[in-house]
Amino acid sequence: MLSLDFLDDVRRMNKRQLYYQVLNFGMIVSSALMIWKGLMVITGSESPIVVVLSGSMEPAFHRGDLLFLTNRVEDPIRVGEIVVFRIEGREIPIVHRVLKIHEKQNGHIKFLTKGDNNAVDDRGLYKQGQHWLEKKDVVGRARGSSVLLRNNSPHLPQFPRCC
């Protein structure tokens, strides 16, 4: 057996102390996990904090901003609100503004979105044959952001636009 001095501390521990160290690490991970799940339950959204990935919402949101979302059933979606939605078959959610809404008497809605900085609406991004989004595609509505914490560094290099 190699005599590695930094392992001396581990060798000196008995079973209980080793188990306690493992538990300590598990508790740190569990705390982070529980806080995240707790936020999920409180906001009702499956991803309560998201990062803006593209520049399609400038000048409101730049790349790297954090957004805080809620997804409560009682709040209806209205034109002009910023929503985060997921297109069927794609993993990455998209942050854009609602442009048009069709609403039925029973509360069922269909809506169209567009990024502030994009020239056209999002129909080109939706699935083949899909022209409207529905409530089930929504991850959440933006309620707050970390815009004020941004540091005013020089403009980021422009990568090819997506989303």
Place this chain on the structure above:
Amino acid sequence: MAAAAAQGGRSGGSGGSSGTGGGSSCGTGIGRSGLLDKWKIDDKPVKIDKWDGSAVKNSLDDSAKKVLLEKYKYVENFGLIDGRLTICTISCFFAIVALIWDYMHPFPESKPVLALCVISYFVMMGILTIYTSYKEKSIFLVAHRKDPTGMDPDDIWQLSSSLKRFDDKYTLKLTFISGRTKQQREAEFTKSIAKFFDHSGTLVMDAYEPEISRLHDSLATERKVK
């Protein structure tokens, strides 16, 4: 020192506590496998980073434990530690249940179960904090002295210590609870850690062990200590 040569026992109960510096030959433990022998370093002198406060405290605590368990042959009671381990295990269990349930039933359906797990987790955290603050109270050893006649309940010895951050004064407190009379006596000493460690960070048992024995003997007799 003759007292430090009580190496005869790798005491089975308390496993690999830190080793002492005595120049003894490790002739014991022949029955175990060779690999296990090489892993355990009971006989190696304790060497730690002397500027690291928590390592210093841990090594002093471990050595005090070792003296009390090996020299006076007390039996360690794991009740306090087991309580803490149980609470932590239950908390992690709630977290794992939440994780697996959410994975199997995607979000909106798993809301009630998640809420339950999150609340239970934080309740367990609260219980853990109360437990460590009020019940455990920096006690790191609870040892029993079995009554030789087997008639009276055991006497209990408790060790607790404190070492403030960036401070060099180490306080060790020994509490004796008599099994028969349920009376409690305690003794403590506060010394600079510089008295027990040498330049390279090796714990010198020859300086530390008499302190512990002195504390112990002052309580073992029946007179009250100041």
